[in-house]
């Protein structure tokens with residue numbers, strides 16, 4: 033529709049999740065008329081996130097060093113491990129202030145339709161961590177949708193024979209939804225009311 037650089041920017045923005053063609057166009061023209069210092073800051077932030085951010089070698093949360101802030105925190109307990117799908121779920125649970133244990137980020141959920149099986153997730157790494165013997169309770173905080181439930185069921189079957197208590201967040205979370213969209217109070221209550229499975 034436009035030529036050259038502005039169309040390139042619209043195309044790139046349009047590839048981002050949740051950004052439709054109209055939004056892409058609006059953002060592109062906003063950038064065009066914005067203060068150069070603001071645009072440089074945005075460009076710098078984009079570059080920096082790729083240069084500096086990596087995955088924690090222990091829990092696979094996002095980190096700026098070998099281990100993430102949560103894994104480095106000596107005040108947290110190693111006895112309770114909470115399994116989530118994505119780093120954004122760690123943020124959602126941290127916001128509730130209910131949890132003082134550690135996390136394990138799977139990197140998704142089992143989804144046969146999209147060809148994602150247990151081997152595509154960080155399940156082997158989870159088993160290695162559990163083999164260390166420190167964990168007493170494993171909280172399965174995968175999303176309350178079909179894929180999340182399937183992943184939780186799969187993990188429960190694998191982990192229960194190891195003699196570790198396995199719990200799932202209580203009901204009250206919107207079914208079929210995404211953990212990150214639950215408000216802090218609902219998610220906090222679901223955490224407190226977690227049940228054995």
Ligand SMILES: [Zn+2]
Pocket residue numbers: 088089090091092093099100101102103104
């Ligand atoms: Zn970590």
